[in-house]
Amino acid sequence: xxxxxxxxxxxxxxxxxxxxxxxxxxxxxxxxxxxxxxxxxxxxxxxxxxxxxxxxxxxxxxxxxxxxxxxxxxxxxxxxxxxxxxxxxxxxxxxxxxxxxxxxxxxxxxxxxxxxxxxxxxxxxxxxxxxxxxxxxxxxxxxxxxxxxxxxxxxxxxxxxxxxxxxxxxxxxxxxxxxxxxxxxxxxxxxxxxxxxxxxxxxxxxxxxxxxxxxxxxxxxxxxxxxxxxxxxxxxxxxxxxxxxxxxxxxxxxxxxxxxxxxxxxxxxxxxxxxxxxxxxxxxxxxxxxxxxxxxxxxxxxxxxxxxxxxxxxxxxxxxxxxxxxxxxxxxxxxxxxxxxxxxxxxxxxxxxxxxxxxxxxxxxxxxxxxxxxxxxxxxxxxxxxxxxxxxxxxxxxxxxxxxxxxxxxxxxxxxxxxxxxxxxxxxxxxxxxxxxxxxxx
Amino acid sequence: xxxxxxxxxxxxxxxxxxxxxxxxxxxxxxxxxxxxxxxxxxxxxxxxxxxxxxxxxxxxxxxxxxxxxxxxxxxxxxxxxxxxxxxxxxxxxxxxxxxxxxxxxxxxxxxxxxxxxxxxxxxxxx
Numbered sequence: 001x002x003x004x005x006x007x008x009x010x011x012x013x014x015x016x017x018x019x020x021x022x023x024x025x026x027x028x029x030x031x032x033x034x035x036x037x038x039x040x041x042x043x044x045x046x047x048x049x050x051x052x053x054x055x056x057x058x059x060x061x062x063x064x065x066x067x068x069x070x071x072x073x074x075x076x077x078x079x080x081x082x083x084x085x086x087x088x089x090x091x092x093x094x095x096x097x098x099x100x101x102x103x104x105x106x107x108x109x110x111x112x113x114x115x116x117x118x119x120x121x122x123x124x125x126x127x128x129x130x131x132x133x134x135x136x137x138x139x140x141x142x143x144x145x146x147x148x149x150x151x152x153x154x155x156x157x158x159x160x161x162x163x164x165x166x167x168x169x170x171x172x173x174x175x176x177x178x179x180x181x182x183x184x185x186x187x188x189x190x191x192x193x194x195x196x197x198x199x200x201x202x203x204x205x206x207x208x209x210x211x212x213x214x215x216x217x218x219x220x221x222x223x224x225x226x227x228x229x230x231x232x233x234x235x236x237x238x239x240x241x242x243x244x245x246x247x248x249x250x251x252x253x254x255x256x257x258x259x260x261x262x263x264x265x266x267x268x269x270x271x272x273x274x275x276x277x278x279x280x281x282x283x284x285x286x287x288x289x290x291x292x293x294x295x296x297x298x299x300x301x302x303x304x305x306x307x308x309x310x311x312x313x314x315x316x317x318x319x320x321x322x323x324x325x326x327x328x329x330x331x332x333x334x335x336x337x338x339x340x341x342x343x344x345x346x347x348x349x350x351x352x353x354x355x356x357x358x359x360x361x362x363x364x365x366x367x368x369x370x371x372x373x374x375x376x377x378x379x380x381x382x383x384x385x386x387x388x389x390x391x392x393x394x395x396x397x398x399x400x401x402x403x404x405x406x407x408x409x410x411x412x413x414x415x416x417x418x419x420x421x422x423x424x425x426x427x428x429x430x431x432x433x434x435x436x437x438x439x440x441x442x
Numbered sequence: 443x444x445x446x447x448x449x450x451x452x453x454x455x456x457x458x459x460x461x462x463x464x465x466x467x468x469x470x471x472x473x474x475x476x477x478x479x480x481x482x483x484x485x486x487x488x489x490x491x492x493x494x495x496x497x498x499x500x501x502x503x504x505x506x507x508x509x510x511x512x513x514x515x516x517x518x519x520x521x522x523x524x525x526x527x528x529x530x531x532x533x534x535x536x537x538x539x540x541x542x543x544x545x546x547x548x549x550x551x552x553x554x555x556x557x558x559x560x561x562x563x564x565x566x567x568x
Contacts, residue, residue, distance in 0.1 A: 035528065035530075036528065037527070038528055040524075040525040040527070040528070041524065041525060041528055041529060044524035044525060045524075045537070048524070049541070052541075052542070126521045126522075126524075127521070371528075373528065373529050374537040374540065
């Protein structure tokens with residue numbers, strides 16, 4: 001173990017290390033075979049998992065109220081129903097509209113947020129569905145795919161009047177042993193967008209130089225020596241898609257197409273040579289479209305994948321460093337929530353997904369998803385200590401506390417190509433700060 | 443359903459389809475044999491089919507199914523184990539087991555023994 005000022009006998013600084021274990025087996029598609037199944041199977045798995053969980057929490061919430069199914073509701077009788085929420089949205093884009101409406105009537109510019117005051121929620125289980133009304137369950141907060149327990153009664157009009165709602169809540173968290181330990185830092189960066197017009201190669205080179213210790217004096221380098229891992233959370237390249245017009249590419253075009261990935265590989269080799277790095281795919285990366293995105297293929301990184309410190313990970317990514325568990329995505333789940341619901345900031349979306357115990361509740365409704373038959377991998381089993389999302393507008397962070405004493409650090413990682421900001425997390429106390437790089441002379 | 447024949451005879455005659463592709467009648471659900479979709483031109487129909495309407499096919503034969511198939515069909519229909527389409531019966535049973543629903547063991551033995559239909563009734567037909 002290193003001393004605090006990290007200078008050893010011959011003046012060499014040693015990098016700290018942290019024990020890493022990847023828990024991504026549920027996100028990687030290994031034995032699944034697509035046999036033409038529809039999404040009903042994944043919704044059933046989700047409903048069953050959440051319903052079992054909610055039933056176990058009901059005795060602590062409202063022990064004396066009876067639970068029934070939607071089809072067993074009686075008018076005026078107070079009861080609890082558990083099911084999946086469906087939000088009926090007037091403005092939600094539908095493929096059928098292209099066929100039913102005249103071409104000229106549809107607006108060419110789509111609103112980015114599809115909410116409307118007329119949106120309403122419907123609760124559905126295997127036996128039936130019922131429209132939900134009342135002020136407790138706000139349609140602006142919830143989205144399709146969330147499983148909740150509702151306490152209320154059926155009204156004369158056939159709707160369900162909600163008196164109270166219970167979500168899954170934060171899952172149980174494995175406690176970290178309280179020891180003073182030493183500072184170990186993890187760097188999060190996303191939205192490098194190498195190959196785009198907005199990305200500045202100098203900024204990324206500055207980041208690489210800082211991480212690998214080629215920048216600054218002894219003090220600066222000793223801080224860099226405490227960085228144990230780099231996580232790249234999506235959108236690392238921007239492929240010039242204008243070249244892809246359906247025709248065969250000439251060799252010059254092929255070269256231009258691959259240029260950003262080659263540049264990324266060169267940079268990653270510099271990082272991987274000195275420090276473990278995890279790279280996750282994002283919405284613009286050459287990976288599959290539907291969640292869970294599979295790890296970027298090794299052939300894209302011929303020189304950096306030679307290092308065993310280089311690790312290609314799926315999106316979402318769940319892993320453990322020493323005794324801190326970290327979970328995060330490249331942003332598709334939160335961006336989709338932003339289109340279909342409302343919140344004060346992105347961290348509130350993050351917190352909601354954790355309280356709903358589901359990383360991507362809008363999948364597969366509005367977010368592409370693989371039709372799993374036997375499980376729902378986005379269900380959060382244990383509470384992570386750090387929950388991050390990449391490719392956001394700005395750096396934001398908050399510490400939230402749960403009812404059982406869980407503590408979670410929520411992090412929004414900004415796009416590096418636009419902001420030049422990377423996020424540094426201290427594993428010892430879950431403190432977070434921003435590391436920003438600028439290239440303009442003031 | 444509109445006919446998609448491209449020959450003029452079919453276009454002019456506008457014959458109403460009878461006994462061809464009909465909706466499955468509830469009472470005749472017991473006539474099923476596990477035919478592949480290519481071979482079964484219709485199901486659940488009482489009317490004898492004109493041979494001309496079956497191309498590369500076999501006429502539906504009344505087939506007795508045994509009580510093992512009946513037990514498996516009840517398992518397919520049981521809502522507690524989720525939708526039956528899109529999964530093989532054994533996969534659905536395994537899923538029920540791993541999700542803790544305690545499906546009956548004898549159904550598991552039946553499916554693993556392998557002499558019964560592996561897919562549910564509507565597989566490939568819906």
